[in-house]
Amino acid sequence: MTLWWIGDIVLLAVVLPVVVYLLRGVLAEAKAIVPSVRGIAATAAAGSKDLDAVPLLLTTQDQVVRTVENVAAYGGSLDVIIDDDEER
Amino acid sequence: MPAAGVVLIVAVVLIVVALVVYLVQTIVALQQISTGLDDAIAGVGEIVEKTAPVAAVVTDINANLDAAVDALEGLLIKKAGLGDAVGLVDGLYPGAAAEGFRAIDGSADVKPPRIAEVYTRGTLTLARLGREAPIAVVSPAGGPVLRNVTGGSLAARLLYPEERQGRPERLSRSPVIGTEAPVQYEPSHEPGVRRRMPTNGGTTGADPGAV
Numbered sequence: 001m002t003l004w005w006i007g008d009i010v011l012l013a014v015v016l017p018v019v020v021y022l023l024r025g026v027l028a029e030a031k032a033i034v035p036s037v038r039g040i041a042a043t044a045a046a047g048s049k050d051l052d053a054v055p056l057l058l059t060t061q062d063q064v065v066r067t068v069e070n071v072a073a074y075g076g077s078l079d080v081i082i083d084d085d086e087e088r
Numbered sequence: 089m090p091a092a093g094v095v096l097i098v099a100v101v102l103i104v105v106a107l108v109v110y111l112v113q114t115i116v117a118l119q120q121i122s123t124g125l126d127d128a129i130a131g132v133g134e135i136v137e138k139t140a141p142v143a144a145v146v147t148d149i150n151a152n153l154d155a156a157v158d159a160l161e162g163l164l165i166k167k168a169g170l171g172d173a174v175g176l177v178d179g180l181y182p183g184a185a186a187e188g189f190r191a192i193d194g195s196a197d198v199k200p201p202r203i204a205e206v207y208t209r210g211t212l213t214l215a216r217l218g219r220e221a222p223i224a225v226v227s228p229a230g231g232p233v234l235r236n237v238t239g240g241s242l243a244a245r246l247l248y249p250e251e252r253q254g255r256p257e258r259l260s261r262s263p264v265i266g267t268e269a270p271v272q273y274e275p276s277h278e279p280g281v282r283r284r285m286p287t288n289g290g291t292t293g294a295d296p297g298a299v
Contacts, residue, residue, distance in 0.1 A: 004096070008092055008099055015103065019107065023107065023111065027113050027117065034120045034124065037125055037128065038124045041124050041131060044128045044130075044131025044135065045127070047131065048131045048138065051139060054138050057141070057142060057145045057146070057149075058141075060149065061145050064152050079166070082167050084166055084167060085172070
């Protein structure tokens with residue numbers, strides 16, 4: 001009977017506080033992650049929205065091609081109308 | 089049941105209750121984390137999807153721009169010579185001569201000449217019209233760097249000789265052409281070949297329909 005009482009005391013005075021302490025720690029850490037994950041999700045959504053202009057790169061690519069073509073045309077004309085360095 | 093047994097049961101019940109309370113809260117928190125991670129993964133997936141063609145497009149743009157730069161640098165060197173080309177680039181972008189031209193080996197070793205020694209006054213004047221053009225700062229001709237924005241059209245007259253802008257009334261009039269022109273020219277049968285050489289005071293038109 002004495003050992004039983006000792007076991008009860010140990011259970012109430014040691015095991016229960018340890019279990020509560022550990023569970024509270026796990027819960028606190030889990031709750032601390034939630035705002036971080038929400039912040040990551042919001043940032044990813046904002047980053048994805050910022051990239052909505054990426055398709056405009058195709059327009060830029062086309063404009064660059066046209067500009068380079070014009071530059072090549074002007075360069076060809078300049079090559080004809082301006083004497084070379086050796087000819088001057 | 090002995091009292092010790094009752095206490096044991098109470099202790100076990102307390103432990104189970106504590107487990108249930110905290111574990112349920114933990115499960116709720118983990119569910120929120122899972123939902124948040126799903127949202128984050130969806131956002132990251134969109135980012136990956138949207139940025140997928142960027143590399144190819146930017147590479148193509150850079151390739152086109154590189155080709156244009158190489159062509160223009162080659163044209164500049166062909167027309168101005170390597171030394172003068174380096175001088176022009178260094179005049180427009182101070183310090184750029186140290187890097188040289190990308191496609192020309194040894195261009196970084198060329199000592200850039202003074203831009204005023206290479207280019208004509210017209211080039212310097214045109215460059216001076218630009219706002220705070222670096223070439224204008226080192227211009228030996230002096231003068232304001234900034235263009236006169238209020239009288240810009242009048243300032244453009246300074247580009248031309250004085251006798252043409254300051255006293256235009258003293259210049260001879262432009263020749264009169266047409267059927268009533270005082271001087272008539274015969275039309276030729278072949279371009280550049282006259283029927284006869286003009287006499288003093290101009291030729292008189294043998295053909296009344298001459299232009």
